[in-house]
Amino acid sequence: MNNTRNYLCLILIWSLAPIFWQAYTSFCTPEALIYPLKNISNRWTLENYTLLLSSNPSFLRYLLNSTIVGISTTFLTLLLAIPAAYSISKIKPIIAGWVRLFLLSAALFPYVLLFLSLLEIARALNIGNNLFALSIPYSALNMPLALLLLSSSFKDLPIDLEEAARLEGLNLWQRLRWILIPLIAPATASTSILIFIFSWNEYPIALTWISKTELLTLPVAISRIAGSSVYSVPYGAYAAATVLGSIPLLLIVIIFQKQIVSGLTKGAVKG
């Protein structure tokens, strides 16, 4: 038992040490970073943070952009996925197998390979540099997982329930609105969290669709701070950006970990 605890500590150190190092770096002056072991008087500073927040546009703008994309994607995906998942849960088993295979292979697909075509679409429709438009490809990329999770939880509901509601004279919309959708709320919650995290973190499509500085999402903005040269990365400012960008996710993981865990495992198991 004691051994188990030691190993767990080891795992925690491995998972958290790089994050702590970022946090430590973000409070250091450049001199302190160059001489990490020497005893310097001006080791600690908040300058990295003030620099980030006072830059133009302020770093908070990127946090806001990512939040906008995350929320609009979650909303759009659920709007399309819930009715679709309901109808998938009603298909005959033979066809349902093929649908699931298609959804699963779409979920496995390394979507990076799609960026060029998506960029062409964005240019043709003139929807680049628009945060809300970004949620269209994002919600498509999240659709397979959302459909798998939601349709399997629709299927888990007892058939008699819907039958009874139908006999009571409720039409399809009323049955969905008042009976079925409230009952799959747990699955909807975990799907939403996973969609939000994906959209918050997505990089290649945001990188190619958004070019205006004030519209960048957080991951792209952070990679821009770093610039392109290995030697010129302003690590202090960058680490501060990491910390600010990680706090929302830290909160999400701690608050919603049950939903995340059930979403990820059900997504894998049902598929």
Next chain:
Amino acid sequence: MIYILSFPAAFLLVIVFLLPLFRYSWLSIHASSVITGLEVIPNNGANWFRLFNDERFWTDYMQTLRFAVSSVSVELILAILIALLLNHRVRSKDLVRALTLLPWALPTTVMALGWRWIFNTPYGPIEQIFKFLKLEPINILSDPNLAWISTVIGDVWKTTPFIALIILAGLQTIPDDLYEAFRLEGGKPKQAFFRITLPLLKPYITIAVLFRLAQAFGVFDLIQVMTGGGPAGSTESVALYSYLNAMRYLDFGYSSTIMIASFILLMFACVVCWFIIYNSKRLFQKSKL
């Protein structure tokens, strides 16, 4: 007809997943680059001939495969160990699980830069530890033979929690009675792992490995931010190569060819992998009780 309800979602899926594949197939037999003034002109499969003779593409393919296979196998082994640990009755298990999940939830670009700073010479912490231990410091990020290992470390750090979670879900479906019965029959704990745990985990392992293999094969963020494909192209992945072709060399025809080719090669790799797991009888032998 309730199937109408699924049309909007299906339409979106077709636009985002199928349309690009057709578009790439079509572009891959056309020239469309700065030279043609971005006009799309048929070029009799010249892109494909170029691809077969393109040493850089095949090097990148092997590097991508090396990255994917080594990171997924390390992740799988670590994940099984972590899942076995978390499957014990542990105090504050939820907190531990949440904290181990954190690397998975953070944006890849963010921690790719974090790792770049950690491996930085001469100021990064790894270098400091080496100095402290009076060891010869190695400059892992600028050594063409070693740089790929640093990308594997970054990937293992980030995605092991994901696999561990799936394996843990699998472990929790195995009833304790099975182990009890095995023990009463005189089986040793170590044998129980190979004869009960692994065979019953097989579906979970399969799905986790296939999923991770496909994702690792399309690795882009991590490498673009952490090494930029360098040093000397030694960490460049096929996704990065096709990105460079499209966005830097503005050769859309050839970029599409690379994407289609990588897609075909990936499917091939997945089928091989699935075949290996499904035929590994020795490893997954069901125990006869």
